[in-house]
Amino acid sequence: MTDTGAKTGLPFMKMHGAGNDFVVIDSRGRGAQVTAGLARALGDRNRGVGFDQLAEITDAEGADFGLVFWNSDGSQAGACGNATRCVSDHVMRGLGADAVSLVTARGALRAERAADGRVWVNMGAPQLDWGSIPLAREVDPLHLPLPGDPVGVGMGNPHCVHFVPDAEAVDLATLGPRIEHDPLFPRRTNVEFAALISPCRIRMRVWERGTGITLACGSGACAVAVAAHLRGLTGPRVVLQADGGELEVDWRDDGVWLTGPVARVFDGVLSPEYLAASR
Numbered sequence: 001m002t003d004t005g006a007k008t009g010l011p012f013m014k015m016h017g018a019g020n021d022f023v024v025i026d027s028r029g030r031g032a033q034v035t036a037g038l039a040r041a042l043g044d045r046n047r048g049v050g051f052d053q054l055a056e057i058t059d060a061e062g063a064d065f066g067l068v069f070w071n072s073d074g075s076q077a078g079a080c081g082n083a084t085r086c087v088s089d090h091v092m093r094g095l096g097a098d099a100v101s102l103v104t105a106r107g108a109l110r111a112e113r114a115a116d117g118r119v120w121v122n123m124g125a126p127q128l129d130w131g132s133i134p135l136a137r138e139v140d141p142l143h144l145p146l147p148g149d150p151v152g153v154g155m156g157n158p159h160c161v162h163f164v165p166d167a168e169a170v171d172l173a174t175l176g177p178r179i180e181h182d183p184l185f186p187r188r189t190n191v192e193f194a195a196l197i198s199p200c201r202i203r204m205r206v207w208e209r210g211t212g213i214t215l216a217c218g219s220g221a222c223a224v225a226v227a228a229h230l231r232g233l234t235g236p237r238v239v240l241q242a243d244g245g246e247l248e249v250d251w252r253d254d255g256v257w258l259t260g261p262v263a264r265v266f267d268g269v270l271s272p273e274y275l276a277a278s279r
């Protein structure tokens with residue numbers, strides 16, 4: 001019988017990458033455990049555990065593992081760079097390896113441990129055509145027809161990147177949800193505000209679709225780096241200074257590589273009563 005945690009509860013890990021925080025549930029060998037209802041309940045920072053994303057590790061054919069991502073509003077996300085890095089670190093430790101292959105909604109990805117302990121993931125090529133981002137109609141993603149002349153970038157999930165002189169001066173809590181729900185984005189969007197510090201350093205702040213303001217966003221960092229390079233502001237390699245720490249992005253021929261710190265904070269067990277009430 002599949003273990004659903006009804007008797008013994010459901011183990012989880014709490015992790016973060018540059019303050020972008022995650023609950024991770026390992027469902028390998030027992031089938032999917034997470035529902036939209038459980039994601040919403042667990043995402044509540046008062047009545048659950050609290051997270052920016054919930055990542056569920058699954059079995060995957062032809063790869064070391066699979067990953068499914070949930071936002072705290074119960075919606076799914078096609079990509080999550082920082083959770084991918086955190087979970088890859090955990091799986092590499094288990095395997096005693098310095099590289100792993102994984103599968104997400106985006107397709108096959110690869111992650112590697114760097115000599116300094118940070119974890120790289122190749123997030124794949126950016127999606128730069130309006131249909132794949134996706135946008136509601138055929139417009140130029142490099143100059144979206146919205147206030148502030150933002151750039152649209154898909155990294156397996158949609159991003160709307162604004163370049164501003166001063167990221168601190170942006171009213172993210174007001175603008176973020178307004179742009180997230182703009183009709184130009186049929187699946188809503190993640191929203192970034194970025195200020196150029198130098199040709200290899202950018203200050204960024206992010207409003208995440210389905211979650212709100214977060215301290216960092218890996219796919220968002222990739223989207224900002226891609227947008228900045230396409231606009232001729234930076235080279236292909238850039239450091240992104242998020243609220244919770246630094247991420248580094250290197251846009252190479254084989255994809256957009258993202259690295260940064262990873263941390264496993266604690267392990268816990270969701271009680272059977274909580275699971276019964278939340279699923």
Ligand SMILES: N[C@H](CCC[C@H](N)C(=O)O)C(=O)O
Pocket residue numbers: 020052053071076077078079080081082083157158190208209210211216217218219220
């Ligand atoms: N924190 C994540 C991105 C979450 C994106 C999610 N909010 C979406 O709906 O696309 C990251 O490190 O890439």
